[in-house]
Amino acid sequence: MTVSTDGSALGNPNGPMGWGWVDHYGSGCDAGGASNGTNQIGELCAVLQALRAHPSDVSLVIESDSKYAIQCSTVWLKGWKRNGWKNSKKQPVKNVEIIKAIDREIASREAPVKFVWVKGHAGNEFNEKVDILAHGYATAVGNGRKSGYLPIEGWQSLLASPYAAGVSVPADVRAQLSASSHARNETSFLSDRSSAARPQSLVHTHEKPKEPAQDVLDFALPEEQTSRSQLAVSGAIRITPPPSSSSTHPDHVMHVTGTVSIDVAVDSEGNAILRNAPLQIDRVERLSNNN
Template sequence: MITIYTDGASRGNPGPGGYGTVLMHRHHKKELSEGFRKTTNNRMELLAVIKGLEQIKKEGWDVTIYSDSKYVVDSVSKGWLWGWVKKGFKGKKNADLWRKFIPLYNKHNVKFVWVKGHAGNPMNERCDQLAVQAADGNNLKIDEGFEEQESNPDLF
């Protein structure tokens, strides 16, 4: 069993943003974060999940992902994502990230758990710290998917 906590942050929406991810398995713990110069909160929430799942090298794990993002949790848990796939993501934002997410999700037995943000959950709070620090950092990366989508809204 692998546990992943995730959070995303954006200073303005869009604006500088970042994600924070904490992976835990038995006594092992790994923290990840990155910042981007212009992005959205929803993109960072989803990217945090993607980056966590990318760390799992072998297939078939039971993975529980804790997120305070209703966007991410509900999109998967309520099945909205699969409807978007059938329609080719027509009119949906973040298709580039959802397309990265799906094969990672399909490699494992993934369960999402929504947690209330800023409510004292230590791992959610840690992810928030990582995400905010990344968003406020120097040498912010380019969120190419967002900037391409923004400059060409008919692309996705």
């Protein structure tokens, strides 16, 4: 499978930003962006989303006119990892959250990923198509016709950049970012279990769980699908480890507030099987057994 990716920031840096990917078979594409950003953030988001959108057992060729995105994804990250994600000047790597996510996605794939540089604006059919997607979304989000749509790592990198002032962040994204921040400090019944001892459903990892959950969730799709945040999830799920496994709260019912991150295939009826989805905990409250 060959996929073209691109990023675009109007008035770069710090103009309305877009990203996009399009495959070479006419069966798939996606685009997003934010009210503020840079070409580089857009280019990296495009690579990350292209990786996530394609099955891990399919060999993937990613074509990009961004040498920066290619080098970040293949060469530079190796040295950055060795140096604790510091660059040659001993400074923190820019856009590190997206780059780390790209690294995880590539490492978790069963089939190889190859990057190919192509010259931009030189008549390459798919490079031109994806440029239109990225530029078009940047224009639309800039004039308010579309809301921001980035992977969560894209928001994290953007908000940590010098261009965060005035950026418009959707409410659901703010909630997810807040949950991620609070989860690091949670002192609930999960705090007495080290991450090494936790079942993989609570650890952000791409390894397959030994006993994956088989709960089928029912996704309710609204009639108006103008925003991806309008998706809703319903159905029974199982959270592990259960309170009964905790030495602190073995006999109590718990009320958990947080965010579940999902990356699943959804069939035409809206059904999906959730396996090993990371749970980002905001708060845990102990309830009485009567509740």
